[in-house]
Each structure stands twice: as structure tokens, then as C-alpha cells.
Amino acid sequence: MPRPFITRGNWPLAQPDVFGLAAPIVLGTFDSVGTTGTGAVPGIRVYVADPPGAVRYLFSLFTLDEISRVYVDGVDTAGVGWTDLTPLIVGGCDYSAIEFATDPGADVAITADVVGPLTPGALPCAQLAFLLDNVVYGTYRGTALAAAPLDRSAFADAELYLAALRAEASFYLGTDPVVGFDLIRDWSLSTGVRAHWTEQGLLALLPDDHRLGLTYVEGHRVGPEESEVNQRLSLQYDGANLLERVVSRFLYQPAEGSYFFTLTVQETSLGEVGQEQFDRPFSRGYAT
Amino acid sequence: MSETIDLLPEAESDLDVCDGPDSSNPPYCWREFRPTGGAPSIIDALTDGNAGTGIRNADFDSPTYNGPFGLQGVLCEALDVPDDATILGVRVIFTLALGEYSVTPAVGECSIGRNGSSAAKAEPFFVSSDGAPTITSDFTARGPGDKPEGAVWTPGDLGASSSTRLQVIFGTDRPYCIITSCLVEVDVDALAGVDAGVEAARAISSLHLRQYRRLLPILTLTTSLRRGLSARMGDLVRVANEAIPTADGLGAGASPWARWLGAVIRKRIDPSAGTITLTLMGRSHYLVRLWYRALVNLSGIANLEGVARILTGQTWLFTRAGAAWIEDPASGLVIAISGNAPKIDAGGHLIERESANLALNSSAADGIGSVWTESAGVEASTDVVLFDPDVSAQSWLIPTGESIAQTLTDPGALSPSLATLSIDVRNVDGNPGTFDLQRGVDSKFLRASDRTWQAGAQSNPLTDSAEAWARYIVAGFDLGAAPGALTLAIESGAGALWVAHVQLELLPWASSRIVSHASAVTRSADRQVASNDLGARIWPADHGTARLRWRWLFTAADVAGYAFTLYWLDYGADSIRVYYDGTSGELRFVRTRSGVTTTALLAVTPPVRGAAIDAVFRWTGEAEEQGDQAWSARVFADGVKGEAAVAAGAPLESAASTLEICSGSGGWLDGAIEYALISPLVLDDATCERPD
Numbered sequence: 001m002p003r004p005f006i007t008r009g010n011w012p013l014a015q016p017d018v019f020g021l022a023a024p025i026v027l028g029t030f031d032s033v034g035t036t037g038t039g040a041v042p043g044i045r046v047y048v049a050d051p052p053g054a055v056r057y058l059f060s061l062f063t064l065d066e067i068s069r070v071y072v073d074g075v076d077t078a079g080v081g082w083t084d085l086t087p088l089i090v091g092g093c094d095y096s097a098i099e100f101a102t103d104p105g106a107d108v109a110i111t112a113d114v115v116g117p118l119t120p121g122a123l124p125c126a127q128l129a130f131l132l133d134n135v136v137y138g139t140y141r142g143t144a145l146a147a148a149p150l151d152r153s154a155f156a157d158a159e160l161y162l163a164a165l166r167a168e169a170s171f172y173l174g175t176d177p178v179v180g181f182d183l184i185r186d187w188s189l190s191t192g193v194r195a196h197w198t199e200q201g202l203l204a205l206l207p208d209d210h211r212l213g214l215t216y217v218e219g220h221r222v223g224p225e226e227s228e229v230n231q232r233l234s235l236q237y238d239g240a241n242l243l244e245r246v247v248s249r250f251l252y253q254p255a256e257g258s259y260f261f262t263l264t265v266q267e268t269s270l271g272e273v274g275q276e277q278f279d280r281p282f283s284r285g286y287a288t
Numbered sequence: 289m290s291e292t293i294d295l296l297p298e299a300e301s302d303l304d305v306c307d308g309p310d311s312s313n314p315p316y317c318w319r320e321f322r323p324t325g326g327a328p329s330i331i332d333a334l335t336d337g338n339a340g341t342g343i344r345n346a347d348f349d350s351p352t353y354n355g356p357f358g359l360q361g362v363l364c365e366a367l368d369v370p371d372d373a374t375i376l377g378v379r380v381i382f383t384l385a386l387g388e389y390s391v392t393p394a395v396g397e398c399s400i401g402r403n404g405s406s407a408a409k410a411e412p413f414f415v416s417s418d419g420a421p422t423i424t425s426d427f428t429a430r431g432p433g434d435k436p437e438g439a440v441w442t443p444g445d446l447g448a449s450s451s452t453r454l455q456v457i458f459g460t461d462r463p464y465c466i467i468t469s470c471l472v473e474v475d476v477d478a479l480a481g482v483d484a485g486v487e488a489a490r491a492i493s494s495l496h497l498r499q500y501r502r503l504l505p506i507l508t509l510t511t512s513l514r515r516g517l518s519a520r521m522g523d524l525v526r527v528a529n530e531a532i533p534t535a536d537g538l539g540a541g542a543s544p545w546a547r548w549l550g551a552v553i554r555k556r557i558d559p560s561a562g563t564i565t566l567t568l569m570g571r572s573h574y575l576v577r578l579w580y581r582a583l584v585n586l587s588g589i590a591n592l593e594g595v596a597r598i599l600t601g602q603t604w605l606f607t608r609a610g611a612a613w614i615e616d617p618a619s620g621l622v623i624a625i626s627g628n629a630p631k632i633d634a635g636g637h638l639i640e641r642e643s644a645n646l647a648l649n650s651s652a653a654d655g656i657g658s659v660w661t662e663s664a665g666v667e668a669s670t671d672v673v674l675f676d677p678d679v680s681a682q683s684w685l686i687p688t689g690e691s692i693a694q695t696l697t698d699p700g701a702l703s704p705s706l707a708t709l710s711i712d713v714r715n716v717d718g719n720p721g722t723f724d725l726q727r728g729v730d731s732k733f734l735r736a737s738d739r740t741w742q743a744g745a746q747s748n749p750l751t752d753s754a755e756a757w758a759r760y761i762v763a764g765f766d767l768g769a770a771p772g773a774l775t776l777a778i779e780s781g782a783g784a785l786w787v788a789h790v791q792l793e794l795l796p797w798a799s800s801r802i803v804s805h806a807s808a809v810t811r812s813a814d815r816q817v818a819s820n821d822l823g824a825r826i827w828p829a830d831h832g833t834a835r836l837r838w839r840w841l842f843t844a845a846d847v848a849g850y851a852f853t854l855y856w857l858d859y860g861a862d863s864i865r866v867y868y869d870g871t872s873g874e875l876r877f878v879r880t881r882s883g884v885t886t887t888a889l890l891a892v893t894p895p896v897r898g899a900a901i902d903a904v905f906r907w908t909g910e911a912e913e914q915g916d917q918a919w920s921a922r923v924f925a926d927g928v929k930g931e932a933a934v935a936a937g938a939p940l941e942s943a944a945s946t947l948e949i950c951s952g953s954g955g956w957l958d959g960a961i962e963y964a965l966i967s968p969l970v971l972d973d974a975t976c977e978r979p980d
Contacts, residue, residue, distance in 0.1 A: 233509065234532075238504040241500050251485055263493060263591060265597075266596065267581050
């Protein structure tokens with residue numbers, strides 16, 4: 001999926017070790033208070049003044065709503081020693097970055113708790129649409145210049161369904177290149193909502209809604225016409241993925257590179273038929 | 289995240305519009321309340337000691353608090369709390385001054401309702417002397433004023449808009465009684481942070497598990513473009529064709545309810561052939577309003593680790609005042625859990641009524657010598673323990689021929705007087721110990737074999753635990769109406785005996801362990817409810833199936849006269865009650881519509897403590913599903929199908945209602961839930977007799 005990379009052309013004062021990294025993207029809130037307390041999102045050292053002076057750290061492509069706290073080696077700076085440069089426009093793109101007047105050191109980890117775009121309500125579907133609009137189909141700006149071919153109605157329906165499940169999301173797209181399809185797959189794993197193409201060529205979301213009422217509508221009645229086509233109707237059973245236990249990991253903190261919470265649901269009556277574990281990169285990024 | 293919102297009176301100037309007793313004024317003498325923190329507040333005026341200010345009963349001409357006149361009330365600020373919040377408490381706390389013309393005693397009512405509605409619930413108060421007593425009227429357990437008694441509070445009941453906000457009304461039978469301070473306390477537990485993340489993860493993971501826990505039926509259907517094009521991805525379709533396998537072997541039927549139910553998961557168009565191929569995934573097992581798997585083997589009460597649960601967005605609430613003790617499903621140790629935490633025990637989710645342990649220092653938590661009398665050689669064992677060390681770090685190790693004894697507090701007059709003694713013991717060499725229980729009224733001893741009282745010590749043999757902990761139980765013996773002080777002695781046999789816990793309770797079965805210290809401890813009753821309000825009902829009105837699988841805590845012969853609730857829905861005049869009747873030994877599915885009660889029942893295998901039962905309750909609508917008459921109900925239990933009971937229609941739902949699960953209507957399950965399910969589908973006989 002297209003994303004600006006950190007290149008010497010755009011960031012001439014960066015050190016070579018960051019060249020080639022994709023610009024990270026933060027959506028929703030990442031807050032380490034209540035978990036590690038050492039900053040949830042890593043900063044990338046993209047500007048080192050020469051002679052030594054100010055140093056800049058990049059947190060996200062696009063404009064973050066707020067950089068709440070900055071940590072130096074896991075210690076909260078209490079807002080001292082740095083300034084928020086957001087929005088920092090480089091190569092025509094908006095970035096969120098901070099500047100230290102004095103270099104904390106090349107080997108010092110700079111992290112932050114941040115509030116990214118699409119935080120109100122932390123809507124998972126809106127976040128996926130944002131990425132598809134602005135990155136996969138877009139031009140890397142804060143507003144959608146090229147609208148993705150999305151079934152907006154289906155996105156809205158799926159959002160209501162996820163709200164009923166109390167699903168909220170924060171998302172951190174790291175510095176490794178990601179294929180757009182993988183993004184959608186990760187989102188689907190996180191939410192349990194599947195994506196599909198419609199006959200109109202739009203990408204739609206399909207929640208498997210267990211809440212449906214049951215009215216006995218006429219539905220499809222298969223008559224002789226269909227029988228002639230299909231010969232005989234029979235049920236096939238898919239037994240390849242039988243499960244007795246599902247383990248999901250959530251509350252991702254990119255700076256730690258790990259998830260902090262794991263929840264298992266199980267059905268002990270089935271015996272050892274299988275377990276599935278999945279990470280939910282689109283999940284809450286804060287515990288407080 | 290739990291917070292308490294205190295609502296205090298609004299501006300002091302509000303008093304100006306109601307500055308004294310005035311029979312023409314009272315109905316309009318409302319006070320506006322708002323969340324605390326704002327200023328100024330008339331709380332100062334209310335507490336200034338001036339009998340002329342405050343909230344008065346102005347109906348001095350007709351000292352009654354019935355009817356609209358003479359009432360004084362307050363309107364609360366509209367509270368907009370998150371939809372997924374849980375309301376843990378609603379209380380009105382007020383101080384009453386009798387005023388210069390008032391006399392004692394003063395009686396009255398504090399009522400709670402909604403702005404614009406006459407429906408209210410009232411809590412009486414009584415003031416026996418002069419002074420300014422502070423009175424708390426707790427409406428938590430009673431529910432909102434406009435819902436049935438005992439309904440669960442939901443965020444919507446707090447009134448998100450000014451037209452539906454809470455109102456509190458006071459009335460007394462004495463003129464010039466004055467409310468000098470008042471606040472409405474609302475405890476809100478809003479899901480936030482990790483809790484919200486956990487519940488979202490549980491919902492998504494549970495749906496995944498529900499989908500892939502059994503073989504998924506897939507139907508591939510090729511049909512004409514004309515028919516197939518209208519089917520969109522995800523659409524639910526019902527297919528009728530005699531070639532589709534069904535439990536009755538007749539194929540998916542012509543009746544709409546009998547058609548095979550699937551969802552479109554793939555769609556392939558072949559323009560050249562003029563056909564469209566739909567791949568349908570069976571959906572019958574997936575449509576649930578409630579799915580709850582409470583039998584787990586993981587630790588983690590706080591997060592309900594292991595528990596799968598699917599709901600439709602309603603409030604789900606466990607409540608219990610105070611701590612309880614359960615067997616941790618993973619470690620097997622008995623652990624303590626705090627109030628309002630569900631009792632996810634190794635045997636399932638325990639729902640029990642209140643019970644007290646009359647034995648003191650029941651678990652050696654205070655040391656082996658506290659309260660108990662020991663003979664020589666009795667030791668504290670810290671390496672052979674039943675409890676988590678945070679509950680009790682030791683057990684009694686009684687060497688051969690030694691004993692421990694305790695004289696219990698006289699329980700006084702008893703009615704009923706059935707009791708149960710349980711002792712957690714462990715022995716290693718096939719030599720279980722013995723016990724004696726003596727009552728003070730006649731100095732007789734309990735003979736456990738026939739549960740009678742005999743002259744002379746009985747030395748009742750305890751369970752041979754075979755080198756593991758075992759809970760010895762003698763249930764349902766009659767202490768007598770006034771047994772006097774009870775003396776319990778436990779003696780080892782030919783080998784050493786460990787004792788971890790002793791419990792004597794006034795129930796005809798042994799409930800979960802109750803850890804006492806220097807005084808008797810009462811474990812409060814459990815309550816488990818879910819909102820069943822309009823728009824998000826769990827219990828389908830017209831047709832559906834409910835299942836419950838649980839383990840009994842009692843044995844049939846002991847529980848005549850008791851009722852054990854499985855499900856309870858109070859719609860006001862109409863209701864649905866599902867319970868086990870201890871007298872008749874029947875499961876009963878009782879539906880009340882317009883005062884007419886219809887009961888489907890089924891006698892079940894007499895309960896034995898620890899045994900499980902699988903019960904299914906099925907009701908039909910006007911479509912006459914599964915061949916039963918319209919509006920009929922049946923009970924299935926462990927493969928046995930009961931007779932249908934036919935009603936004139938479904939109970940009429942009230943707009944707001946609460947589904948009580950294994951508590952309510954004066955009963956409790958007194959058992960451990962393993963599995964609960966409620967579906968709008970009317971399952972066929974084969975599934976009900978052998979539920980999946």
C-alpha cells in the first residue's frame with residue numbers, strides 16, 4: 001500500500017539507519033497510563049541538527065489531535081524540553097513530530113502517548129475507511145482526495161454492529177511496508193467483520209449478525225427449475241476449523257512491540273478439538 | 289471504572305418560589321437538582337437550621353401523604369451515562385427535621401419516579417424522636433419507578449433528557465416536617481479502559497467460537513439469474529427443498545418456519561449458462577440472543593477468563609453484597625472473591641441464596657487455636673491446605689486419636705430448622721476420622737446415618753478422602769425448634785486427619801464455603817440479571833427456545849417446600865417463570881397472560897448433589913412450529929420430552945423488563961450454571977432432547 005518513506009530527500013538531517021522506513025500512522029488513542037507508563041508510541045529520530053542542537057522525532061503521518069505525554073527512556077518529561085511541531089509539512093505531507101532543543105541522545109528511546117485522528121467513539125469502520133481513502137486509494141493527506149470505492153452504507157451498518165459489541169479501536173501502522181489486502185485482513189480479524197466486493201465493484205463490510213430477529217419470511221423456495229440446474233441439493237460440512245478455544249490478544253502498544261492483554265473464551269465440553277489465537281491490531285490502545 | 293454521582297439541590301434562589309407552607313403552592317414546589325460541584329447550592333440553605341427553609345410537607349390541613357397534594361419533590365439533573373454502563377446503585381439520602389410544629393413519630397415515604405410519569409416506587413421512613421435523622425432510601429434492588437419491582441436499572445432509566453429525568457418525592461403525615469438536606473446518589477460502573485476492551489474481545493471471540501465450535505453446514509445452490517441476483521452477500525435466506533437433509537428426514541419443508549436457514553457467503557455468476565451459484569452457510573445455530581458458557585478451567589474471576597458470552601447489547605449485571613468463596617477452576621484452591629463478582633467456580637457459575645456459617649473460625653484462618661479446643665498434638669499444617677493462603681494459610685492436622693472441638697453460638701428459635709453440616713477432610717491411609725454434633729437443649733447427639741438425635745456420642749464416620757480433599761456432608765437434619773448451643777467435635781481415626789473447613793448452615797443442602805472468623809458470617813444471595821427492554825430483548829416473546837445446563841447442589845429428598853428459579857421475567861400483570869419445584873420434583877415453565885396461568889411441566893430424575901441436568905424450554909407462536917399447537921410450551925430434560933401446555937397467546941411484554949437468570953421470584957438456582965442459551969428459533973425435538 002502506498003505510503004511515504006523516510007528518505008534522504010525528505011529528511012536530509014536524519015541518520016541513515018531510518019532511511020527506507022515507511023512513515024508510521026497512528027489512529028485513535030494510544031495511552032500507556034495504566035499499563036507500562038512508559039509511552040505507547042515510538043518516536044523516529046528524523047532530524048539531527050549539525051552542529052549539534054535541536055533533534056526531531058516523528059510519531060505519525062497525518063496530524064495527531066494531541067501529543068499528550070513524551071517520555072525519555074520511559075520517564076515522563078512532564079512537557080518539559082520539547083515542543084510540538086505538528087503539523088510538520090514535509091514533501092507535501094502532514095506529519096506529527098516534536099523537537100527537543102537539546103539532544104537526549106541517539107541511544108535514548110523517545111516515546112509518547114498520543115491521541116490520533118478518529119478518536120471520538122474510536123470507530124473501527126471509520127478507521128478502515130480512513131486508511132483506504134487516504135492511503136490505499138489516496139494521496140497521503142489528512143483529507144480524502146481520492147475516495148476509495150467503498151460501500152459507505154455497509155460501513156455504517158457494520159459500525160452500528162460493532163458499537164453494540166462495544167468494540168473500539170486504535171491502530172498503529174508501523175514502519176514496515178504493508179499490503180493493503182493485509183490491512184483489511186488484520187482489520188477483519190480484529191473485529192470479526194468480513195470484507196467483500198459487491199457487484200457494483202465496491203468494498204463492503206459484512207457483519208455476521210447474531211442478533212437478527214426471526215420472522216418467517218417466504219425466503220427462497222427452490223423449485224424444479226433449480227433442481228434441474230443443480231441436480232440434487234445436499235449439505236456439506238466444513239470440519240476443518242473446529243474450535244473449543246479462542247484466544248485473542250488486544251491493547252497493542254507499539255513502543256513495547258507487544259500486546260498486554262489476552263482473553264480466552266472456551267467451551268470445555270468439546271474436548272481438545274482445536275484452538276485459534278489471533279491478534280487484534282485494531283483494538284483499544286489504552287487502559288485508563 | 290466506578291464512580292458515584294451525587295445530585296445536590298440547584299440554586300438557593302429556587303427557595304424563593306416556595307417560601308413557606310402554602311396549600312396552594314405545594315404541587316409546584318419542585319427543586320432542581322444537579323450533579324455536585326456546581327455553585328451556588330441551596331444545600332447551605334437546607335442546613336441552616338431555619339425551620340422555614342427546606343423542603344416541607346405543606347399539607348398541614350390534611351396530614352396525609354397520599355395523593356398529589358402535600359407532596360414535595362425534587363427533579364434530578366438529566367444524567368447521560370454511557371449506554372454500556374452498569375448502574376450499581378440508586379439511593380436517596382436525606383435529613384429530616386421535624387420543625388417547630390412537628391411531633392414524633394413522623395412517618396412518610398420517599399418515592400422515586402420519572403418526570404412526566406405518575407409511576408413511582410416508595411420507601412417508607414419512620415422517625416421516632418426529635419432531631420435530624422439522616423435517612424437512606426435505597427432503590428437499587430427495587431428498580432426504577434416505572435419498571436416492575438426488582439427490575440435492573442439501566443442507563444436510560446436515569447433520564448438522558450429533561451423530560452424523563454429522575455424525580456424524588458417526599459411526603460409525611462406531619463405538618464412542617466422539613467427535608468433539610470438531600471442528595472440522590474447514583475453509582476455508575478461505566479465500562480472503560482481494559483474492562484471495555486475485555487468485553488469487546490469477549491464478544492468478538494465468543495462469536496468466533498460459536499461459529500466454529502461445530503460442523504458448519506454448507507449448501508451450494510445453483511439457480512437462475514432471475515432468482516439469484518436479488519440475493520446479496522450476507523442475506524439470510526430460507527430454502528425449501530425436499531433434497532435438503534433435515535432431522536426428520538423430510539427435507540426442508542414448505543412451511544416458512546421449516547425451511548433451511550442460511551446466509552449467503554459466496555456468489556458466482558455464470559452469464560453464459562444463465563445461472564448463479566450461491567454458497568450458503570447454515571445459520572440456525574448462530575442466531576442466539578444469549579449464549580453463556582460458564583464452565584471454565586482457567587483462573588481469572590476479574591476478567592471472567594474462559595467465559596464465552598454472547599448478548600445483544602443489553603446490560604448484564606451480577607450483584608451480591610459482600611464476599612464469597614469458590615473453588616478456583618484452574619488451581620482447585622478455594623479463593624475469596626469480592627462483592628458483586630460472579631462466582632465462577634470449578635463446577636460452573638454458582639447462583640445461591642443467602643446462607644450463614646454458624647461455625648466460627650471455620651477455616652483456621654485465625655489460627656488453629658482460635659475458638660477451637662484442641663487436644664494434644666494437633667498441629668497447623670501449611671503444606672496440605674485447601675485454601676489460597678490469602679484466605680487461610682493452614683489446616684488442622686489431627687494426629688491419631690486426637691481431636692478438635694467447638695461450642696457454637698446458640699442459634700435461638702429456628703423455623704425452619706433443617707440444617708447441613710459439611711467438613712472438608714483429608715486422610716491418607718484409609719482411616720477416616722469421626723465427628724459428633726451435640727445440641728444443648730437435650731444433650732443428644734446427631735446420628736448421621738438416619739439424621740436423628742440419639743443419647744450418647746455417635747462417632748459418625750467421615751468420608752474416606754483417599755489422600756485428597758473431600759467435602760463430607762450430612763444434609764437436611766432437623767436441629768429442632770430451639771436446639772440450644774451446639775457442640776461439634778472432630779476426631780481422627782487410626783491415622784492422621786487434616787481438616788480444612790467446617791460449615792454448619794440452616795439450609796437442607798451444603799452451599800459454597802463460607803469462611804468465618806471470630807463471629808458467624810453470612811454470605812449474601814447472588815443475583816444475575818440482564819435488561820430485556822424494548823428493542824433489545826433477550827427473551828423472544830412469540831417463539832423460541834431456552835436451555836440451561838447446571839449442577840444441583842442438593843438432593844431431591846431434602847428440598848420439599850423450596851423453589852429453584854431458572855428464568856424469571858416480570859412484565860407486571862403478565863410474567864414468565866421457569867423453575868424446579870422441590871416439592872413435586874418437576875421442572876415448570878409457567879406463563880401468565882392476563883391473569884391466566886399456563887404451566888408446562890416435566891418430572892425429572894430426582895436431583896443428586898453434583899449431578900448435572902440439561903433442560904430445554906420451548907415455546908411456539910402462531911406459526912405452529914415443529915408441529916406443536918400455536919402458543920404451546922414444552923419442557924425437555926435429559927432426553928425426555930414433556931407434554932405441551934397450550935395458552936391463548938404469549939404473555940404481553942411490558943416496554944421495560946428484566947430477565948433474571950437463575951434468581952428472582954423468591955428463588956435461586958442453588959446450583960452451578962454450566963451453559964445457558966436463549967434463541968428465537970424453535971428447535972426441533974431431536975435437538976431439544978440432545979442439545980448441542
